[in-house]
Amino acid sequence: MSVVAILGRDAPLWLTAAALRRALAPGGVEVCAVALPGDAAPGDVWRAWPGIEALHARIGIDEAALLRTARGAFTLGQSIGDASGAGQAPLLLAHGGIGTAVAGEDFFPHWVKARHRGLGAGLDDFSLTATAARQGRLFLPDAASARYGRADYGYHLPAAGYAKSLKAIAAHLGVRVFEAGAVAAERDGAGIAALRLDDGTRVEAALFVDATREGALLRGALGEAFEGWDAPGDRMLTALAPRGATVPPCAEVRAGADGWTGLYPALTHVHVAHVWRDASDEEALRAAAAASGLELEAVAVRGVAPGAASRPWTANVVGVGEAAAAFDPLHGFALHGLQLGLVHLIACFPADGAMAARRAEYNRLMTMHVARVRDFEVAYFALQRHAGAFWDTARALPRSVELAHLIALFRARGEIAPQEGESLPPDAWRALLTGLGVVPEGWRPSADRLADETAAAHFRAMLGFVREQVLRQPTHDAMLARIARRG
Template sequence: MSGSFTVIVAGRDAPLWLAAAALARSLAPSGVKVEAVELPSALTPADVYATFPALEALHNQLRLDEAGLLRATVASLTLGQNFTDLAGAYPPFLHAYGSAGARIGDSDFFAHWVKARRYGLNVPLDDFSLTAAAARQGRLMFPDEENAIYGRCDYGYHLPAIAYARLLREAAIRYGATLHAADQLAVEHDGDTITAIELGEDRHFTADLFVDAGNVLGAATFHSWREYFPVDRVLTAAAPAFANIPVYAENRAGPTGWTALYPSRPATYVTHAWSSVLATDDEALAAASTASGLPLAGVVIRAVEPGCPAQPWTGNTVTLGASFDPVHGLDLLGFQVSLVQLLADFPAGTGFAAERAEYNRVTPEALDRLRDFQSAHYALARYAGPFWEAARATEVSADLAHAIALFRARAELAPFEEENLPPDSWRALLLGHGVEPESWPPATDRVPPEEVKAQFRRMLGFVREQVLRQPTQAEWLARA
C-alpha cells in the first residue's frame, strides 16, 4: 500500500481488541496505522466467551501461545455443547466439535451410517466420533498425527471475558495499535462518509477507514432477526466451579426458556434466556436457579435484539459481526467471520468501491448461515412449554427450510457457499431434534454391506483406543 493509511477501530472489550490486534498484526507491515478507540467495558465478572474451534486459527495468526492464554485467562477447554430436556421427554444430544467416522472408499461415512441404521444398526453416531466419545467419558481429545487421519477433533474455550479482553488489549498494543480511551464519542458525517469522530477534551480524529467493533458508530442500518428468535431477555450469573471441570457446556431446556452452564476454572458461568412475554425477570431468576441447581451470584439481566447490518460496509465504515441469539454462543464466531473477510477485502487505497461491494456480498450471507443454525434449534425443538411453543412458531428462512428438507430426504446437507460451520455441527443439531433422513445417496449402495460392517468395527475399536489415551480436564490443566 503506497502512502499512509489510517484505520480507526471503535468499540469495547474482546471484539474491539480482537479487531485491533488482527488489523495491526496483518497490516502494519504495509504501512497501515491502526488506532483503537476504547469505550467503557460492558463486561461483568459473570461474563464468559464460550468459543468455537475456529478461534484458535485467529489466535495462531496473532501468535497467542495457548498455554499463555490459558494461564492469563484461567480458562478451560470445551469439546462442545450438550442439549438436555429438563422434563426428560426427549434424549439429550451432544453438539461435539469434531467429525464422526472416516470415509469408506470414495463415499462419506454418514450416508453409510444412515443406511446401516435403517437395517438395524443400534450404535449412536457419537460412538464413531473421537470428540463426542471422549466428551461422554469426561476426557479431552487433542488432534495428533494418528487420529487426524481418522477425522477431525477440535475444541473451543470457556474464556472468562474480562481476562480475555485484557489479554487481547495487550496483544493489540504490542502489535502497534494506538489506544484512545473515551467515555463516549460523537460522529461527524458527510452523507454516508464519516469525516471525523470526537472523543471529548478537544480530541478530534480522522481516518481513511473506520471499523465499528461494537455498533457504536451508527453507520449501518440494522436488519432485525426478531422474527426468527423467541428470546428477548438474557440473565448471566456466576456459580461455584465444579471440582472436576466438565469438558463440555450444557444447555437445559425448561418450559419458559433455557439455561446454559459453561464450566471453567474460576466459576461455572450460567446463562438463562427467555421471552419477557412469558416470564418476568423474577420468574426467570427462579427458573435459572432451579435449572442450574447452583447458587447464583453477580446476576445481570440484559435485553437481546438479534440482527445484522443490512450493508455492513457503508461509505468508509465497516461494521463487524451481528447480534445473535445466545443459544449457541455465536457472537464471537460471527465477529471473527466478518473480521477475516475484512482482512481479505482490505483496500489497497482510498478508493474502495469494489472491495466494499464484495464485502457486502459475502458477509451478510455468511452471517445468515450462522443465524439459520440458531434458528433451527427453535424451529425444530420438541420440548414442552409455552416458550417452546412460541419458538416453533418463529419464521424459518427459505435456505433453512431447504436445508432441512434435503437432509430429511437423503441425508445430505445443502452446499451453501458462505458456510462457516462444519457438516458435523449441522448433523448433530438436526439429528438431535429428531430430523431423520429417509434415504441416502445411491452411490452409498456400491459398497458391500460386509465391508461396511468391517469398517464400522475397526472405527469403533480405534475410537475406544484413542479415548482411553486422553487426559481428563483436571489432568491436562495441571500440566498445561
C-alpha cells in the same frame, strides 16, 4: 490508506485491533483503538468455536498463556437437554468430525444405510470428541486421530480475562490506544471524517471499524438499517457460580418451559446464562438458580435483540461483531460472527481508490455467512421438542427458503446442500439434524456398491479405534493442571 480507527469496548475491540494490526502493519497501515468504558459483566463468557484457534495463531496468541491469563477452559461442544430430565435424551453437539472414510467414500451415507439395516451405533459413537466428552475427557488431536478425522475443541473464555489478554497483545503489536468516556462522530458527506473524544482529542482515519455491541457508528452515526430477527427470548441473565470438584469438558444447556439455562465451565467458576421472555428479573433469577442447582452471584441482566445490519459496510464504516450481526445466544455464535467479519474485512481491505468494489464484496459475503449461521439457529428452534410456551414460540420461527431446502434434501437422502457462505462444517449440521429426529429416508447410491458385511467390518474398526483413542486422552482437569504448571 494509512489509518484505520476502531471504536469498541472489551474483547471485540481488542481482538479486532490485534487482528487488523497484525494483518495490515506490513502495508504501513496504522491501527488506532478508541476504547469506550467496558460493559462486560463478571458472569459473561465467550464461547469460542474451534475456528478461533486459527485467528489466535495468526495474531500470535499462545493457547496455554491465554487460558492461564483469562482463567478459561477447553470445551468439546455443548449438550442440550430438558431441565426436568424428562423427555428425549440430551442432544450433544460436539465439535469435530464424525466417522472416517469407508472404502474411500464419505462415511455418512454408509451410516444412514446401515441404520436402516439395523445398526445400533448412533452418530455420536463415531465421533472422537463426542465420545471423549461423554467420558469426561478432553481430546487432543494427533497424527493418528488426524488420519481418522477432525477432533476439534473450542474454549470458554471469561470476558474480563479475555479482554485483558487481548488488550495487552494489541498494545504489544503497536496499536495506538485512546480511552474515552464518550465519542462523537464528525460526518463527512456520506461517511465519517473523525471521532471526537470527550477530552477533545480528534481521531481521523480513512476507514472506521464499528466493534460496538450497539452499532454506535454504523447505526447510530450513519443511520444504517438493522433488521431484527424473531427470537423466543428477549432477556438474558448472566451470573457466576462456584466450580465443582471437576471441570466438565463441555457446556450444558437445560431447557425449561419458560426459557433455557446454560452452564459454561471455566477454570475458577461456572459461568451461567439464562434466557427467557415474559417474566420479571427476580423470577428469572429464581428459575436460573433452580435449573442450575447452583448458588449464583454477580448477577447481571441485559436485553437480547438478534438481527443484522442491512449493509454492514456503509460509506467508510465497517461493522464487525454485533454491530454487523447479533445472534441468538443459545449456540454461542457471537465470537464466531466477529471472526467472520475480521476475516472478510482483511480479505477485502481497500487499496487506495478501490473501496466501492471491496465494500460491495464484503457486504455480499457477510450477508451470506450471517444467513447460514442464522439458519443453523433456526433449525434447532424449529425442530426441537421441548415443552412450554417459550419453545412453542421457537418452533413457530419462520424458516428461510434455503433452510427449508436443506432440511428437505437431508430428510430425503442425507445430503447437506452445499451453499456459498457456509462457515459451519457438514458434520455440525448432520449432528444437529439427526439429533433432532430428522432421519434420512435414503442415501447416496454409491453406498450400495459396498456389501453390508464389509461396511459392518469398517464400523467395528472405527468404534474400536474411537474407544482406544479416547482412553489415551487426559481428563479436562489434568490438562488444565498441566497448563497451570507451565506458567
